[in-house]
Amino acid sequence: MNPADLGQALAGGAQLDRAAALQLLTETDLLSLGKLADVIRRRKHPDNRVTFVVDRNVNYSNVCESKCKFCAFYRNEDDQDAYLLSYEEIFAKVQELVEHGGTQLLMQGGLHPTLKIDWFEELFRQLHERFPQVQIHSLSPAEVTHIARLSGLSMADCLRRLQQAGLASVPGGGAEVLVDDVRQEISPNKIGWKQWAAVMEEAHRLGMRTTATMMFGSREQPADIVEHLFRVREIQERTGGFTAFIPWTFQPDNTELGGAQASGVEYLKVLALSRIVLDNVDNIQASWVTQGARMAQVALFFGANDMGGTMLEENVVAAAGCSFRMSQAEIVELVRGAGFIPARRTTEYQLLQEY
Structure with missing residues (x-):
């Protein structure tokens, strides 16, 4: 099916299947694909x-047992630059976030060998x-699964206890x-895709919203990218719990995987x-953290409607040599410069302020 016919079919409510999606990715030119995505975004x-x-x-820590080949951030527990933040250090960072008008705490670390659920x-x-105005949007499915195993709990019990303690939503990290x-x-040491999905579906069952991500550009084939997207779509059909999807590119510098x-x-x-x-997922985020400001601006014409977070601090991607920074004012100007209305939101996409 050519892009024009496909565009008409999608406008009429048709859904892609895997074969058509793979054809789009591998055979359709960039601008035709972008136009289709832009039509859907505008709708x-x-x-x-x-x-x-x-x-x-x-x-909170860079100590991780998973040792992913694509990661430049992790350290072994006995490495000289391994660390675990104290509660007071974390509180000081969140206090600074609050002083900047922040509403979301994205907290992730490695699969630490000794941190159990009570920590x-x-x-x-x-x-x-201390910070009731800040939503704790933290941990990843791999971390939840790891904490549960260390603590002798089922994944569901672990997630429920974390929610009762204050965890409000779960970011989609670790999807790769x-x-x-x-x-x-x-x-090879990280959970499989079905375990990732199980944590997300359990979070949705508990009433928590989550995001989903994809890190691509490492060793996958185009068909794997398509499969990933359809697996996210099928989870969303069952639960409706994903607020947003964030694709971003593998950063090879300083990693074992390289390339x-x-x-x-x-x-x-x-x-x-x-x-x-x-x-069936409302929001697609542009990844300025990995792509930079100008590419993120272009992304707004290729399907993205959200710029993610201002990220007062980011260490994982930066460890791979990628250290784009943007202030809130810069994001506002970037969005406005592209012809859109900038708007600050909560984690769950409630509007707080237009600019």
């Missing part, structure tokens, strides 16, 4: 707004008491590509395909 977001959240990414429960309780052959090559970085064209094609396939 889903006719208000012409582009949203963002004021947040901070606090990496996280006490931390989340104190964070919730939701195909186990790829995961086995790039992160070349995906091009801007590849990024935009995958972003556009994400918007087309994930017709």
